[in-house]
Amino acid sequence: MQCEEIPQRHADYLAGTLSDTERAAFQRHVAGCAACQRETESLGGIWTTLEDIPAPEPDSRAMRARFDAALEREQASARPAGRSFHWNYAMAAGVAAAALIGGIFIGRGGSQDVTALRGEVRDLKHMVALSLMQQQSASERLKGVSWSNSLEGPGDEIVTALLDTLKHDDNVNVRLASIDALRRFAERTDVRRAAIDVLQTQRSPLVQMALIDFVVETQDRDAAGALRRISGDSESDQTVRARAAWGLEHLGVQS
Amino acid sequence: MQAVREGDFAQLGVLFDRHHREIFDFLVRTTGQRAVAEDLVQDVFERILKYRSTYRGDAGFRPWMYRIACNARADHYRRKVPTTAWADEFEPADESAGPERTLEEASDAQRLQRALNTLREEKRELLMLARFGEMKYEAIAEVFGVDTGTIKVRVHRALKELRDAFLKLDSRPPCNVKKFPSGTPTI
Numbered sequence: 001m002q003c004e005e006i007p008q009r010h011a012d013y014l015a016g017t018l019s020d021t022e023r024a025a026f027q028r029h030v031a032g033c034a035a036c037q038r039e040t041e042s043l044g045g046i047w048t049t050l051e052d053i054p055a056p057e058p059d060s061r062a063m064r065a066r067f068d069a070a071l072e073r074e075q076a077s078a079r080p081a082g083r084s085f086h087w088n089y090a091m092a093a094g095v096a097a098a099a100l101i102g103g104i105f106i107g108r109g110g111s112q113d114v115t116a117l118r119g120e121v122r123d124l125k126h127m128v129a130l131s132l133m134q135q136q137s138a139s140e141r142l143k144g145v146s147w148s149n150s151l152e153g154p155g156d157e158i159v160t161a162l163l164d165t166l167k168h169d170d171n172v173n174v175r176l177a178s179i180d181a182l183r184r185f186a187e188r189t190d191v192r193r194a195a196i197d198v199l200q201t202q203r204s205p206l207v208q209m210a211l212i213d214f215v216v217e218t219q220d221r222d223a224a225g226a227l228r229r230i231s232g233d234s235e236s237d238q239t240v241r242a243r244a245a246w247g248l249e250h251l252g253v254q255s
Numbered sequence: 256m257q258a259v260r261e262g263d264f265a266q267l268g269v270l271f272d273r274h275h276r277e278i279f280d281f282l283v284r285t286t287g288q289r290a291v292a293e294d295l296v297q298d299v300f301e302r303i304l305k306y307r308s309t310y311r312g313d314a315g316f317r318p319w320m321y322r323i324a325c326n327a328r329a330d331h332y333r334r335k336v337p338t339t340a341w342a343d344e345f346e347p348a349d350e351s352a353g354p355e356r357t358l359e360e361a362s363d364a365q366r367l368q369r370a371l372n373t374l375r376e377e378k379r380e381l382l383m384l385a386r387f388g389e390m391k392y393e394a395i396a397e398v399f400g401v402d403t404g405t406i407k408v409r410v411h412r413a414l415k416e417l418r419d420a421f422l423k424l425d426s427r428p429p430c431n432v433k434k435f436p437s438g439t440p441t442i
Contacts, residue, residue, distance in 0.1 A: 007408065007411045008404070008407060008408065008411075010407075010410075010411045010414075011385065011392065011406075011407035011408075011410040011411050012392075012407065014410075014414075015385065015392070017391070017392070042418055043411075043414050043415065043418055046367070046414060046417055046418045046421060047386065047414065049363050049364065049367055050367065050382070050386050050387075051386070052363060052364040052367070053284070053364045053367060053368050053371075054364070055280055055283050055284050056283060056289050058275065058276055058279040058280075058283075058292075058293065058296070059293070060275065060276070062293075063275060063279075063293055063296060063297070064271065064272070064275075066297055067268070067271050067275075067297060067300055068268070070297065070300075070301055071264060071267060071268065071304070074264065074301075074304055075264050134308070135308065167326070167330075168302075168306060168309075168326065169309070170309045170311075197333050201326075201329050203399065203400045203401075204400075235409070
């Protein structure tokens with residue numbers, strides 16, 4: 001074993017996950033190399049001393065009681081599993097029916113009724129978009145995000161759902177679609193702040209790149225700190241770092 | 256977890272009983288605050304319920320759960336204290352070990368705590384998972400969404416960074432840190 005190999009093996013050595021052969025080779029090298037021996041001993045000492053940092057025990061009984069209360073609330077308000085799929089189609093049917101009735105009323109010239117029906121159709125469309133964004137299937141969630149683009153006068157609920165998708169959806173394509181959908185809300189401070197926050201925690205290079213483009217489009221100079229950190233982070237993806245540097249340039253701030 | 260995903264919420268109680276201690280331990284070690292860790296455990300299990308449909312059976316439950324815990328912790332500090340994601344709230348070391356030894360260990364542990372506090376959140380989370388998470392590096396790699404080789408290198412780098420931060424706080428030579436035992440721990 002060579003000195004260059006030691007760092008790669010260290011984590012396994014400390015965790016005790018080297019094979020007997022690898023462990024013997026590691027120890028043989030360390031025994032004959034003063035520099036690696038010092039490194040191994042000091043890092044091993046830190047690894048062991050971590051255990052001396054005390055951590056309190058949880059109050060399991062109180063925590064379980066809180067959990068039970070929260071679960072009870074959730075059960076009371078949740079729909080039974082499997083209903084949501086049918087519910088979606090019921091919503092879609094509702095939208096279609098409302099549109100049809102709306103059409104009849106338009107034909108008859110009942111303007112007040114038409115206005116009311118338009119309002120109902122709009123509400124139903126909102127509910128369908130929100131419902132789709134909560135589905136198990138990524139393609140359904142994608143549809144929900146896309147549908148939100150066609151909504152007239154989307155409210156806070158839609159923006160919150162899109163931000164929630166951007167932050168927590170485990171599918172990269174859905175997260176990317178949510179960034180596109182959020183562009184129409186770019187004038188909102190909370191949306192711009194959230195984009196910067198997510199940019200700093202996001203691990204997908206594709207989503208990071210899309211968010212960098214977003215903050216550059218919105219000319220949000222508050223993103224400069226995040227962009228600087230990414231461009232200077234040796235552990236970040238090379239392309240993302242370059243894009244962050246590009247972003248700083250386009251925001252007109254120093255990198 | 257499959258049962259919870261399919262709507263059997265009562266099974267979440269089983270998951271809570273099985274995993275709340277380890278999640279609490281992880282969160283209290285990465286926040287330094289008991290009350291915050293307790294709140295976040297609650298948040299983690301509420302998120303498990305809320306995002307149950309995003310759970311994929313092919314990946315392990317624990318990496319998914321820890322990813323949720325990392326997100327919950329990050330969200331908490333973004334909302335509450337954007338600059339300091341740590342608070343010292345630890346108790347002194349076990350006094351049964353004798354006064355001198357106790358003082359030395361408490362002192363090293365306190366310095367190490369402060370050194371940990373200087374690390375970036377992701378590095379602190381990584382070290383706590385590697386040291387106390389009882390997960391193989393393959394599973395830890397899933398939590399962070401990178402490959403296993405990258406995680407091992409990151410653990411090494413984070414540990415070096417922690418050692419250097421510790422030594423900056425400590426005028427004594429590194430040999431005063433507890434000796435690494437010949438029988439290595441397992442994760």
